Amino acid sequence: xxxxxxxxxxxxxxxxxxxxxxxxxxxxxxxxxxxxxxxxxxxxxxxxxxxxxxxxxxxxxxxxxxxxxxxxxxxxxxxxxxxxxxxxxxxxxxxxxxxxxxxxxxxxxxxxxxxxxxxxxxxxxxxxxxxxxxxxxxxxxxxxxxxxxxxxxxxxxxxxxxxxxxxxxxxxxxxxxxxxxxxxxxxxxxxxxxxxxxxxxxxxxxxxxxxxxxxxxxxxxxxxxxxxxxxxxxxxxxxxxxxxxxxxxxxxxxxxxxxxxxxxxxxxxxxxxxxxxxxxxxxxxxxxxxxxxxxxxxxxxxxxxxxxxxxxxxxxxxxxxxxxxxxxxxxxxxxxxxxxxxxxx
Amino acid sequence: xxxxxxxxxxxxxxxxxxxxxxxxxxxxxxxxxxxxxxxxxxxxxxxxxxxxxxxxxxxxxxxxxxxxxxxxxxxxxxxxxxxxxxxxxxxxxxxxxxxxxxxxxxxxxxxxxxxxxxxxxxxxxxxxxxxxxxxxxxxxxxxxxxxxxxxxxxxxxxxxxxxxxxxxxxxxxxxxxxxxxxxxxxxxxxxxxxxxxxxxxxxxxxxxxxxxxxxxxxxxxxxxxxxxxxxxxxxxxxxxxxxxxxxxxxxxxxxxxxxxxxxxxxxxxxxxxxxxxxxxxxxxxxxxxxxxxxxxxxxxxxxxxxxxxxxxxxxxxxxxxxxxxxxxxxxxxxxxxxxxxxxxx
Numbered sequence: 001x002x003x004x005x006x007x008x009x010x011x012x013x014x015x016x017x018x019x020x021x022x023x024x025x026x027x028x029x030x031x032x033x034x035x036x037x038x039x040x041x042x043x044x045x046x047x048x049x050x051x052x053x054x055x056x057x058x059x060x061x062x063x064x065x066x067x068x069x070x071x072x073x074x075x076x077x078x079x080x081x082x083x084x085x086x087x088x089x090x091x092x093x094x095x096x097x098x099x100x101x102x103x104x105x106x107x108x109x110x111x112x113x114x115x116x117x118x119x120x121x122x123x124x125x126x127x128x129x130x131x132x133x134x135x136x137x138x139x140x141x142x143x144x145x146x147x148x149x150x151x152x153x154x155x156x157x158x159x160x161x162x163x164x165x166x167x168x169x170x171x172x173x174x175x176x177x178x179x180x181x182x183x184x185x186x187x188x189x190x191x192x193x194x195x196x197x198x199x200x201x202x203x204x205x206x207x208x209x210x211x212x213x214x215x216x217x218x219x220x221x222x223x224x225x226x227x228x229x230x231x232x233x234x235x236x237x238x239x240x241x242x243x244x245x246x247x248x249x250x251x252x253x254x255x256x257x258x259x260x261x262x263x264x265x266x267x268x269x270x271x272x273x274x275x276x277x278x279x280x281x282x283x284x285x286x287x288x289x290x291x292x293x294x295x296x297x298x299x300x301x302x303x304x305x306x307x308x309x310x311x312x313x314x315x316x317x318x319x320x321x322x323x324x325x326x327x328x329x330x331x332x333x334x335x336x337x338x339x340x341x342x343x344x345x
Numbered sequence: 346x347x348x349x350x351x352x353x354x355x356x357x358x359x360x361x362x363x364x365x366x367x368x369x370x371x372x373x374x375x376x377x378x379x380x381x382x383x384x385x386x387x388x389x390x391x392x393x394x395x396x397x398x399x400x401x402x403x404x405x406x407x408x409x410x411x412x413x414x415x416x417x418x419x420x421x422x423x424x425x426x427x428x429x430x431x432x433x434x435x436x437x438x439x440x441x442x443x444x445x446x447x448x449x450x451x452x453x454x455x456x457x458x459x460x461x462x463x464x465x466x467x468x469x470x471x472x473x474x475x476x477x478x479x480x481x482x483x484x485x486x487x488x489x490x491x492x493x494x495x496x497x498x499x500x501x502x503x504x505x506x507x508x509x510x511x512x513x514x515x516x517x518x519x520x521x522x523x524x525x526x527x528x529x530x531x532x533x534x535x536x537x538x539x540x541x542x543x544x545x546x547x548x549x550x551x552x553x554x555x556x557x558x559x560x561x562x563x564x565x566x567x568x569x570x571x572x573x574x575x576x577x578x579x580x581x582x583x584x585x586x587x588x589x590x591x592x593x594x595x596x597x598x599x600x601x602x603x604x605x606x607x608x609x610x611x612x613x614x615x616x617x618x619x620x621x622x623x624x625x626x627x628x629x630x631x632x633x634x635x636x637x638x639x640x641x642x643x644x645x646x647x648x649x650x651x652x653x654x655x656x657x658x659x660x661x662x663x664x665x666x667x668x669x670x671x672x673x674x675x676x677x678x679x680x681x682x683x684x685x686x687x688x689x690x
Binding site: 024026192286327 | 361362363364365366367368369370371411412413415416419420422423426427428429430432433434436437438537538631647648649650651652653654658661662665666668669672673675676677678682683684685686688689
């Protein structure tokens with residue numbers, strides 16, 4: 001982050017016609033984005049784009065979720081037809097939606113909003129060995145970087161992360177455990193709805209995945225981060241990590257959605273710690289691993305409404321809040337300009 | 346609330362292409378608004394209007410805030426010129442802004458966005474006797490009802506509460522204490538920024554106000570609620586209570602801002618308990634009395650970002666979230682219509 005822009009942003013906040021600090025966490029959002037962009041006020045984060053990275057997971061075979069795998073491809077079709085919750089939230093926020101096939105276990109027909117970057121027909125079962133080869137993970141990251149680069153080239157000034165992948169909270173839990181050192185029991189959640197027996201199995205599968213792949217805790221080297229991401233991640237996690245890196249490289253803010261994005265951001269941060277400066281936590285999901293990830297990333301969620309849907313829905317809800325925080329820096333009068341008496345010190 | 350619309354809304358939520366309950370608190374928002382409107386899906390809460398009720402307070406003389414009283418009228422001018430944080434947030438959310446002079450201690454020039462309903466040049470000092478006569482309080486309520494009615498007649502389909510009044514968190518604390526029975530020490534906060542000595546004085550003033558006016562705890566009769574509101578409230582509290590009643594009468598949702606709105610909603614609820622069905626808590630402010638008020642009202646805040654500004658800023662931030670919650674009911678595909686496989690029971 002640019003320390004001069006940060007200092008300028010803080011000083012500007014204090015000149016505006018409001019009590020100092022009275023916008024709470026939103027003041028920090030504006031200051032953070034000024035530091036990331038290297039300019040005060042930071043650019044308005046509009047227009048924004050949601051990229052939903054869709055992929056399947058070999059670990060689905062272990063019964064970690066009651067949802068059939070084909071729901072991934074069905075929901076991709078639903079997004080492309082405009083019928084998902086993410087579509088409704090995006091329409092409300094004036095955000096456009098791109099769906100990226102990064103590894104769905106089916107061939108998809110062409111569609112205007114679909115970007116085809118399939119690395120494979122779903123990952124391998126992470127509880128039996130590496131989910132991806134290191135080469136696959138690297139190619140998924142590269143695809144994410146390119147998606148971000150292309151969207152920014154087309155005019156996007158804010159990137160929102162989205163995901164679709166039945167069983168992807170299992171891979172997320174494994175990634176969060178690997179990158180933070182937390183116990184699988186602490187970071188595994190009930191995803192989009194599993195019963196007690198399935199939950200116990202899911203925790204066991206995460207534990208097994210870490211053991212089988214020889215992952216204790218990811219080291220601080222990029223090569224180790226890539227190995228861990230390949231071993232226990234998903235195609236969408238790798239691609240979202242790349243999308244974050246691509247947004248950061250373009251100095252465009254990235255609003256993270258829930259636990260899948262949080263897990264991907266941990267991988268991105270391991271590859272390039274400075275990338276996190278460009279990230280905002282859109283929301284806190286109901287998944288316990290998400291809170292662990294956010295704490296490790298040092299991010300504070302903007303929305304906290306017990307969502308557990310994914311798709312980018314939490315990131316979309318946060319977008320108007322981020323815009324509001326930045327707009328204050330552009331439009332609000334100062335005590336001087338408005339002739340408002342300042343509080344005596 | 347209409348039980349049939351509530352049941353229909355819950356059933357519709359469960360048919361949509363998302364795991365049951367996965368939109369967390371936003372599902373409850375949509376269900377609540379269906380019940381309040383008596384129709385499923387509930388109407389989109391657009392266009393929305395923010396009404397900022399501005400007034401001064403005799404208790405300012407007791408030194409409960411470091412801000413000079415003239416800041417109220419200066420900020421009214423700032424809102425009318427479009428320079429306040431509320432203006433920036435409203436512009437972001439596509440919400441129009443109306444300022445109502447319900448009791449500013451100065452004469453205001455005409456302006457297109459200003460509604461003149463002045464009841465007096467500030468209230469009397471609530472720590473010495475009643476802040477308002479019962480007649481003044483009733484007229485302020487009536488003004489609020491009429492503002493709501495007029496805005497709805499002009500097309501508003503969502504009303505957001507706003508306030509401006511230096512020292513109005515002192516009256517809010519007294520109202521919250523009176524309507525909930527909480528101790529003044531529990532519900533008095535630091536407002537827009539007071540030091541320890543001022544804070545102690547402020548708590549003492551609230552305690553004195555309740556004692557001097559013979560208010561222990563407001564009874565359940567409307568006449569007593571009106572007496573308490575007049576004794577320790579402000580013109581803007583009374584007007585906002587009326588604005589809530591007016592919105593409820595028109596079956597239009599009312600998004601409450603912070604502690605001033607929370608205190609006013611307690612008065613509105615005492616006058617007509619069913620009015621609360623039409624209210625949503627936009628946010629939770631940093632003021633301790635606000636949390637006490639929300640608990641008493643049974644409302645869950647949508648935004649929780651440590652704002653302590655007032656003006657309607659917290660309500661404005663919540664508006665896109667409320668729209669998103671309702672839009673889901675109108676636009677998201679069902680499992681049947683989208684051909685998505687439902688989770689086996």
